[in-house]
Amino acid sequence: MLQSSSQVADPPAIGAAPDFAGSALLPCPRPVSAAGIESLVQALPLQHRRLRAKQYLFRAGQRRQSLFLIHAGFFKTCVLSEDGREKITGFRLRGDLLGLDSLDMASYACDAVALDVSEVRELPYQQLRDSLPDFQDRLASVLASEIRRDWGWMLAIGTLSAEQRVVAFLLDLSTRLDGLGFSPHRLMLRMTRADLGNFLALQLETVTRALSHLQALGLIDVARREIRLCDPVGLRGLLGTSRTIH
């Protein structure tokens, strides 16, 4: 059931089958986030839960019971306004925590949707907080770095052109995948062009055009959702010459 996805690999299997996976380098300092949590709870007998692609782990408004630590797979989280506008707030990989943003609320503040066959571990918040001395601290760290990550994307969206945003996304995904033991040069996008556009504040056609243009420049190879980074250095160079702000 799980082996259909290349991103579902066991923790120690790093380097074993670095097929496709996906994430890119943000043009901003962004330290590794929840690694601390993962090691902290790995010995605990936690509830597992598996999801298929397109399955919701939880929805906004639903009563919050636990946090979830992604063990394998690929998620998106999205918020939506009363008038129906939707915004994808991030794509989440192994090691990321889901549900953190509603820590102080009775119900979840966002949707969490699996974009691939995935597996999560359920973290009973109250219980862990009381039994693990470091838990609270680690959680604060993860929250803080999530804020910095969001700020990085706000910066990117506010100051980069469409093509640069796409490049920033690819490099960020590449970096994140690299950190998980996957190949940083071959990305398998698990989201649609529309999802990507939503996240980057672009229309899906604009995303497509940006990818096509990057391919025409010889910087990447695009084959539907599989993307190969042919020239990471060249890609990074595109971020240097940014749109003037003043």
Next chain:
Amino acid sequence: MLQSSSQVADPPAIGAAPDFAGSALLPCPRPVSAAGIESLVQALPLQHRRLRAKQYLFRAGQRRQSLFLIHAGFFKTCVLSEDGREKITGFRLRGDLLGLDSLDMASYACDAVALDVSEVRELPYQQLRDSLPDFQDRLASVLASEIRRDWGWMLAIGTLSAEQRVVAFLLDLSTRLDGLGFSPHRLMLRMTRADLGNFLALQLETVTRALSHLQALGLIDVARREIRLCDPVGLRGLLGTSRTIH
């Protein structure tokens, strides 16, 4: 020294002199954030610090010592990338915490600049964490709500037109000021048009044009940095008809 600014009023002075102040309603649920922290530490003998407009409370990269609780005034926080791009991540009022985002780092991740005569109270993080049982929890709450607030703005920037973003900002500021006891109808913007544009991912001229147009519609009165909301309901109505996303 402090009385020059209408936003500098003593805590219980709510309703006393609701002159100008400033903040608006985000088109997203956004609970009051750090009120808990304020009441938690109000009895403590904390170090105070006063700043003039344009003065930095701290800068990114500077060694982090404490958190700061805004007691009066108006701040902006901004991140910047290596290549010089800058992004204002938020405007902060009384009750907001500064420095939270770098909780897990040795140095600050953003700049904090006073935009008006301001006063902050210094919170020694380690000390409070060890002595106040609730401190850690409250901090996590503030962090989580900061994330939700950021998401709300990401949503706004990604899905609203220029004019709608300006309206969203005005309403959000109005709401925040109202919560602090200032008049929600008379806003004194403490930031430049360029700052506002930076925050909303717009050029300063676009901000100006949006304000002028809203005034032409009879929804607001603009006099330099003083803005009067003539028709809050009408303003809110502009947010209803949003740009289609699909």
Next chain:
DNA sequence: CGCCAAGTTGAGACCTTTCAAACGCTGTGG
């Protein structure tokens, strides 16, 4: 085999940006 979702590409329209100029405050110095 055919339907359907997702992706690609084109052409034109529109909104925002860019560049430029003028205006208004504010504070400084003569």
Next chain:
DNA sequence: CCACAGCGTTTGAAAGGTCTCAACTTGGCG
């Protein structure tokens, strides 16, 4: 006390980047 410099704001006109709408292609699945 007034002149002038400097910053911030406003407004105009043109350019340009995305968006919108539409058609077509591709691959997956019943």
